[in-house]
Amino acid sequence: MAEYGFENPEVVEEEVDILIIGGGMAACGAAFEITRWVQDTDLKIKLVDKAAMDRSGAVAQGLSAINTYMGDNDPADYVRMVRGDLMGITREDLVYDVGRHVDDSVHQFEKWGLPIWKQKGDEGKPLAEGGRFVRSGAWQIMINGESYKWIVAEAAKKSLGIENIQERVFIVRLINDKNDPDRVAGAAGFSVRENKIYIYKFKACLLVCGGAVNVFRPRSIGEGTGRTWYPVWNAGSTYAMGAEAGAELTLMENRFVPARFKDGYGPVGAWFLLFKAKAMNAFGEDYQEKNYQDLVDAGYDHYAVGFKMGTCLRNHLMMKEMREGRGPIFMDTPTAMANLAKNMTPKEIKHLEAEAWEDFLDMTIGQCGVWAGENIEPDKEMSELMPTEPYLLGSHAGCSGMWCSGPEDLPGMPDHYHWGYNRMSTVPGLFTAGDGVGASGHKFSSGSHVEGRIASKAMVKYVLDHPDIKPELERPIDELVEEIYRPVRNFLEHKDYTTAIDVNPNYITPKMLQYRLQKIMDEYVGGVSTMYQTNAAMMKVATRKLEMIKEDSLKMRAKDLHELLRAWENYHRILTAEAHMKHIEFREETRYPGYYYRTDYLQLDDDNWKCFVNSRYDRNTKEWSLKKVKYVQLIAYADNEPKGIAHQGAEV
Ligand code: SFD
Ligand code: AMP
Numbered sequence: 001m002a003e004y005g006f007e008n009p010e011v012v013e014e015e016v017d018i019l020i021i022g023g024g025m026a027a028c029g030a031a032f033e034i035t036r037w038v039q040d041t042d043l044k045i046k047l048v049d050k051a052a053m054d055r056s057g058a059v060a061q062g063l064s065a066i067n068t069y070m071g072d073n074d075p076a077d078y079v080r081m082v083r084g085d086l087m088g089i090t091r092e093d094l095v096y097d098v099g100r101h102v103d104d105s106v107h108q109f110e111k112w113g114l115p116i117w118k119q120k121g122d123e124g125k126p127l128a129e130g131g132r133f134v135r136s137g138a139w140q141i142m143i144n145g146e147s148y149k150w151i152v153a154e155a156a157k158k159s160l161g162i163e164n165i166q167e168r169v170f171i172v173r174l175i176n177d178k179n180d181p182d183r184v185a186g187a188a189g190f191s192v193r194e195n196k197i198y199i200y201k202f203k204a205c206l207l208v209c210g211g212a213v214n215v216f217r218p219r220s221i222g223e224g225t226g227r228t229w230y231p232v233w234n235a236g237s238t239y240a241m242g243a244e245a246g247a248e249l250t251l252m253e254n255r256f257v258p259a260r261f262k263d264g265y266g267p268v269g270a271w272f273l274l275f276k277a278k279a280m281n282a283f284g285e286d287y288q289e290k291n292y293q294d295l296v297d298a299g300y301d302h303y304a305v306g307f308k309m310g311t312c313l314r315n316h317l318m319m320k321e322m323r324e325g326r327g328p329i330f331m332d333t334p335t336a337m338a339n340l341a342k343n344m345t346p347k348e349i350k351h352l353e354a355e356a357w358e359d360f361l362d363m364t365i366g367q368c369g370v371w372a373g374e375n376i377e378p379d380k381e382m383s384e385l386m387p388t389e390p391y392l393l394g395s396h397a398g399c400s401g402m403w404c405s406g407p408e409d410l411p412g413m414p415d416h417y418h419w420g421y422n423r424m425s426t427v428p429g430l431f432t433a434g435d436g437v438g439a440s441g442h443k444f445s446s447g448s449h450v451e452g453r454i455a456s457k458a459m460v461k462y463v464l465d466h467p468d469i470k471p472e473l474e475r476p477i478d479e480l481v482e483e484i485y486r487p488v489r490n491f492l493e494h495k496d497y498t499t500a501i502d503v504n505p506n507y508i509t510p511k512m513l514q515y516r517l518q519k520i521m522d523e524y525v526g527g528v529s530t531m532y533q534t535n536a537a538m539m540k541v542a543t544r545k546l547e548m549i550k551e552d553s554l555k556m557r558a559k560d561l562h563e564l565l566r567a568w569e570n571y572h573r574i575l576t577a578e579a580h581m582k583h584i585e586f587r588e589e590t591r592y593p594g595y596y597y598r599t600d601y602l603q604l605d606d607d608n609w610k611c612f613v614n615s616r617y618d619r620n621t622k623e624w625s626l627k628k629v630k631y632v633q634l635i636a637y638a639d640n641e642p643k644g645i646a647h648q649g650a651e652v
Contacts, residue, residue: 001448006316006488006560006561007485007488007489007492008195009190009195009196009197009345009485010050010194010195010196010197010483011196011197011199011341011481012196012197012198012269012469013199013201013327013477014046014198014199014200015044015200015201015218015471016044016045016046016200016201016202017043017045017202017203017204017463018034018043018044018045018046018203018204018205018206018459018460018463019045019046019047019048019202019205019206020034020045020046020047020048020206020208020456021048021187021203021205021206021207021208021209021241022048022049022050022057022164022206022207022208022209022238023047023049023051023052023053023056023057023153023156023279024048024049024056024057024208024209024210024434025057025058025059025152025165025395025434025448025449025627026206026208026432026433026434026435026436026448026449026451026452026455026558027047027049027053027057027156027206027208027452028053028152028155028156028452029105029156029433029448029450029451029452029456029461030047030206030208030433030453030455030456031045031047031156031157031159031160031165031452031456032155032159032160032453032455032513033159033230033246033453033456033457033509034160034456034460035159036162037144037457037461038457038460039483041464042178043460043463043464044164044178045160045252046163046165046166047156047160047164047166047168048163048166048169048171048189048198048200048201048542049165049166049167049558050163050169050170050189050192050233050237050495051167051170052148052167052168053149053156053165054150054153054154054156055147055149055165055212055234056149056153056231057231057233057234058211058230058234058278058445059149059152059445060149060364061146061362061364061365062076062145062147062148062149062362062363062364062649063143063145063148063359063445064143064144064145064267064359064360064362064363064479065136065140065142065143065145065269066106066116066140066141066143066350066444066445066446067100067139067140067442067446068098068099068139068389068443068444068445068446069101069102069103069106069133069139069140069141069443069446070099070102070103070139071135071141073138073139073234075096075100075299075324075369076096076097076099076350076567076635076636077638078087078098078099078139078442079095079096079303079634079635080635080637080638081097081138081139081194081442081634081646082095082440082441082442083095084304084577084641084645085310085311085441085442085606086254086310086397086399086441086442087303087310087312087337087591087592088302088303088606088610088631088645088647089251089439089591089610089611089612089631089649090399090439090631091404091406091417091438091439091612092632092634092635093327093406093407093410093413093417093418093442093634094263094357094406094407094423094437094439094440095440096184096410096635097406097407097410097451097452097454098399098440098443098447098451098454101454101545102443102446102455103127103449104450105446105449105450105453105476106127106141106229106446107126107127107128108155109148109151109446109449110126110127110128111126111128112151112152112154112155113143113151114141114144114147114148114151114152115144115145115369115430116133116141116142116143116510117133117143118131118133118134118140119133119134119143120232122339122445123587129269130133131600132281135441136269136270136273136274137272137273137274140269140273141500142270142274143267143362144358144362145219145362145363146361146362146363146625147252149299153430153450156647161223162323166198166437166499168192168193168426169189169190169191169192170189170190170192170196170565170568170569170625171187171189171209171237171241172186172188172189172190172483172484172506172568172571173187173188173241173244173455173480173503174186174187174205174207174242174244174430175187175188175474175480176245176246176427176474177471177472177473177474178472178474179465179472179473180428181468181552182245182246182427182428183246183427183428183429184204184205184428184429184430185199185202185429185471185472185473185474185650186199186201186471186473187199187200187205187241188200188362188480188484189204189521190484190485190561190564191486191561192561192562192564193561195561197480197481197484198478198479199473200257200387201471201472201473202471203429203462203463203466203469203471204429204430204431204459204462204463205429205430206432206433206452206455206456206459207241207242207430207431207432207436208237208432208434208435208436208502209237209238209241209395210231210234210235210237210238210393210434210435210445210454211230211234211235211238211391211392211393211395211396211398211400211435212234212235212236212239212379212389212392212393212394212572212573212576213228213230213231213232213234214235214514214518214573215226215236215390215391215392215517215518215521215528215576215577215580216234216389216390216518216520216521216522216525216527216528217389217515217518217519217521217528217529218388218389218518219386219389220263221389221443223596224263227264227265227366228265228388228389228391229260229265229267229364229388229390229391230260230396232394232418232433235572235573235575235576236572236575237569237575238253238401238432238435238436238572239400239401239436239504239572239574239577239579240400240403240571241434241572242425242427242430242432243575243579243615243616243617244575244615244617244619245424245430245618245619246404246405246426246427246429246617246618246619247427247430248403248425248426248614248616249401249402249403249404249425249438249579249583249595249613249614249616250400250401250438250439250612250613250614250615251399251400251401251438251439251583251613251617252392252400252401252438252579252580252582252583252588252613252615252631253400253401253580253583253587253592253596253613254392254398254399254441254592254595255390255391255392255400255580255585255592255595255596256311256390256391256392256396256398256595257312257315257345257388257389257390257391257392257397257530257532257594257595258311258371258386258387258388258391258396258397259279259314259315259329259386259387259551260385260386260388260588261367261370261385261386261390262328262370262382262383262384262385262386263370263384263386263497264366264367264369264370264371265364265367265388266364266367267359267363267364267385268331268385270332271331272338274539275333275336275337275340275356276336276338276339276340277331277333277335277401278331278332278335278336279318279329279330279331279332280329280332281326281327281329282322282328282329282330282332283326285326287317287318287320287321287326287329287444289322291320291548292403292636294315294317294320295309295313295316297592298604299325299603299606300313300593300649301596301642302410302604302606302614302642302645303466303511303642303645304642305592310397311397311594312397312593312594312595313593313594314451314505314594315387315593315594315595316593316594317594318385318387318537319387319531319532319594321459322531324381324385327449328384328385328386329384329385329386329473330382330383330384330385331382331383331384331385332382333379333381333383334378334381334382335379335383336503336528337352337353337356337378337379338379340352342576344527344643351580353378353379353446356379356392356616357371357378358379364385364503371383372439373621379399383477385427387528387532388528388592389522389527389528389598390479390526390532390595392578393435393441394403394434394435394436394437394438394439394440394441394443394485394602395435395440395441395442395443395444395447395599396441396442396444397442398441398595399439399440400438400439400443401435401436401437401439401440401590402425402426402432402436402438403438403439403612403614403629404423404424404431404432404438405416405417405418405419405420405421405424405425405427406421406422406481407422407424408456409497409597410581410634411634411636412632413632414630416629416630417632418531419607420462420600421458421459421461421462422454422455422457422458422463423454423455423458424455424459426616429469431435431455431458431459432447432448432455433448433451433452433455433463434451434452434566435450435456437451437608439612445580448604450559456563462529463465464534470549481572484564484568485564486554487510487556487557487558487563487568488558488564490506490507490555490556490557491507491558491559491563493506493559494507494557495557495559496505501559504557506555507555507556507557508556508577509556509557510556510557510558510563510566510567510569510570511566513549513552513553513567513570513648514566514570514573516549516552516576517549517570517573520542520545520546520549520577521577521580521581523538524538524539524541524545525538525539525542525577525580525584525616526584526596531597532551532594532595532596532597533596533599534584534597534598534599535598535599535600536585537598539581539584539585541562541573543581546574546577546581549574549592550574553570553571556570557640560566575617578615578624579615581625582624582626583613583614583615583626584596584598584624586613586615587609587613588601588605589601589604589605589608589609590602590603590604591602591604591609606650607647607650608650609628610626610627610631610647610649611629611630611631611649611650611652612631613626613627613628613629613631614626614627614628614631615627616628627652628650629652630649630650630651630652631649631650632649633648633649
């Protein structure tokens with residue numbers, strides 16, 4: 001057995017004041033900002049990331065646009081856009097808070113070296129000094145962002161100090177306080193490189209492990225396995241660990257189904273907004289125009305301002321074409337490029353072609369692989385679009401996450417929007433940001449960064465306000481070590497029972513368990529194979545199957561540290577999947593067509609369901625409880641907002 005050499009991990013214990021869990025955009029924002037607020041204190045801060053910060057999280061490959069930059073825009077209009085896109089139910093306080101601060105983060109990025117496109121004549125003039133940027137859409141600005149994450153991580157490391165950063169440690173669970181189990185007091189995880197378990201104690205933590213990928217069966221299989229749109233290494237850790245610590249989750253029924261360039265998952269924003277490309281069905285018809293009356297008939301146009309409809313509604317109109325056999329859907333890249341090239345010199349045309357490639361080389365290189373591998377020249381041939389498998393996230397065009405306390409200085413804030421420190425969950429000491437904050441999507445990279453900064457300031461205040469907190473772990477360390485290494489023990493105990501290492505009646509490989517979870521979610525909870533449709537009966541079947549997968553998850557094996565990582569990622573995914581399903585079950589309407597359909601409640605029902613759905617998981621009984629929470633409008637309607645959106649929210 002010793003040949004595997006990792007049966008007896010070294011246990012490293014550490015006590016800090018604040019632990020930042022994750023190293024992505026929100027974590028980097030927090031690491032950058034927090035040093036300012038702890039300057040004259042002796043608070044100890046630590047950041048722990050499962051990967052290497054330079055390339056961890058959703059921005060790992062880089063990005064080609066910053067999707068949230070106000071410029072001359074009014075943050076109130078930003079709230080209106082987010083509210084419309086997310087079908088009317090949004091925590092307007094949280095969204096406004098991001099909107100009013102986000103530009104400062106973007107200015108910092110530029111100062112740290114991120115190249116931001118400028119209009120002719122303003123090259124070299126920073127945004128902060130009035131340099132005129134290049135917008136792709138109303139909220140987005142173009143960047144040369146291949147090294148975006150390196151740049152942002154470098155600033156974070158410099159601020160926090162490399163000695164306060166622990167990379168390649170996967171956090172498995174939060175641990176509540178022995179004397180006050182409602183509070184969070186620690187976290188346990190393991191090194192993915194060394195035979196070590198890490199136990200942290202703290203007064204407050206920022207849980208920012210991104211969203212959830214690979215909960216549903218992905219469209220990419222076989223030789224494409226592993227290709228997804230959002231980063232595969234974000235496994236729902238934020239939601240699962242938050243739920244187990246007792247944090248209320250909100251809008252976990254929401255998901256994001258991005259329409260993407262087929263197979264390579266290349267984002268469409270720059271093509272639609274910057275290159276002004278059109279998408280069409282197989283017969284060359286503009287399906288958004290053609291199917292618009294459908295939205296009107298079903299009342300969904302209440303959330304679409306003219307043809308500027310929200311993301312799920314755009315999907316909805318596309319999916320109708322696919323369901324009714326008028327696919328494939330194409331992005332007409334040649335016409336868009338020809339139109340742009342009309343008044344260009346040959347040199348400018350060459351530059352345009354380079355930009356078309358660079359949009360993907362900057363952030364989703366796999367799409368270039370598809371173009372190169374299939375001999376597609378975007379100026380000559382159209383590319384297929386396809387709605388992807390669902391993702392759970394709170395920072396892009398989706399809004400699942402934790403129910404968080406908002407800022408205290410906005411007028412009209414109801415009590416249930418503000419009970420403590422900004423971005424603190426319902427668990428004292430547990431804060432989040434980015435994908436972790438529910439009911440406030442469309443933050444993207446910049447908004448996640450600034451939200452990490454907002455949360456870090458509030459965390460410091462929380463810790464300074466509570467000097468008497470002495471964190472003590474609710475669970476003994478030996479028990480945590482045994483639990484974390486259970487997959488290792490499963491393997492070592494049973495590996496010699498068979499001759500084929502992957503075939504064994506006593507354990508299941510993490511890979512097989514993941515396939516099983518993905519199949520359940522795909523076939524019963526609205527994945528691609530049912531064209532995103534589900535109903536109560538399907539979810540009843542899924543409930544049974546999820547119960548069994550939870551039992552079997554205790555038998556996952558880990559033959560090495562990599563599999564141990566995979567095993568615990570699966571554990572987080574299962575809990576996230578369960579939360580998602582419970583919320584979909586609870587909301588008896590189809591609020592987000594194009595993201596998912598409740599076929600037994602296909603209508604939009606503002607009178608009963610224009611409200612948040614919140615849930616709480618009891619880690620002792622393993623039961624979920626769900627409730628409706630009132631939506632409160634804080635930002636007045638603009639004249640051009642459609643009448644229907646003016647519904648004030650269901651009574652709960
Ligand atoms: O083109 C653990 N995003 C875009 N944002 C933009 O501003 N512009 C774009 O162009 C964007 N597009 C885009 C985007 C993302 C992706 C993948 C593509 C294209 C292909 C969205 C942003 O990237 C996103 O909003 C933010 O990154 C969210 O920030 P945050 O901090 O909430 O999550 P993260 O950055 O993924 O970081 C997560 C971190 O957690 C670590 N981690 N650490 C310890 N223990 C565990 N258990 C952990 N689990 C995870 C991760 O390693 C990581 O450090 S476009 O589509 O519109
Ligand atoms: P994407 O590349 O799809 O992630 O989109 C990047 C940004 O562009 C996001 O802010 C989207 O909401 C926005 N976007 C993408 N496609 C469209 C479209 N057809 N109309 C309006 N906004 C869009």
